[in-house]
Amino acid sequence: MTVAVRVVDGAATRELRRAVLRPTWPVGSLMHGDDNPQAVHLAGVDEDDRVIGSCVLLPRPYPARPEQDATWQLRGMATVADLRGQGVGASVVARGLAEIAHRGGRLVWCEARVGAVAFYRRHGFVVDGPEFEHAETGIPHFPMSRAVPGRVGT
Template identity: 45%
Template sequence: MIQDERFTVSRVPVVDTYALRAKVLRNGGPPEAARITGDDDPGVATYAATDADGTVVGCVGLFPEPCPDLPEHPGKGWRIRGMATEDGWRGTGVGTQVLKAALDHVAAEGGGLVWCNARTSAAEFYRRAGFVEIGEHWDDPEIGPHVRMWRAV
């Protein structure tokens, strides 16, 4: 658990993150629109930042999945999915601390390669956390421009 004076980051059931994921990542759709295939896999770890009222203000899902661009990389592959921060909480450290919890989880599991399909608007955030781009940028017709990024843990 990560404790900050404004929020707490802890592992949570994935369903606790659906409302925020839908709002931020699915243009305000219903919570069920944020469900990702594999969310219920027992190997998936979901972390959320909650404010003093218990409202989820940031979240991330960590899926055991090898990176398709780096199949020979030693160690287990972990994919970041469903990472979101509430608009009013961006720039306050919530995203950084939620991502730190995910990376700490990977380290506790023996390390490996962590990767994501990042929206290009979030690429700088991931770069600051040590991620590098791999491959070409592409446009997802439903959610916009992306780039794959990775880092070792």
């Protein structure tokens, strides 16, 4: 499958993120990062320009390593359900790492749902702490991070 990944406005990926990550929220709800001018929204699109994957990148301190500078949070990873396992998420993560490197990031972190830990491990992330219950969703997560490869200026 060919996936193009682009920087977009948050509205372009909002419904996919809501449907996958917060299905109980009303259609049209603002999602995390939508009102943050520093957020970088990425959309994976197919040959028909349909949004099939997404993530949001936010410059944020990593609670597990407060002394680390130039940290970015990856969140809002979502892929159309019937396309999971076909490289959509991998393409989005790869572009996300490139965007963070371009912006001077040194470390990227996420709060990974238990079911997504293997996905993130395949992309170089490591578990940085114990499992925890996400305050908003009640779903078990793990803190994960990785160095940003190819960082500009290093």
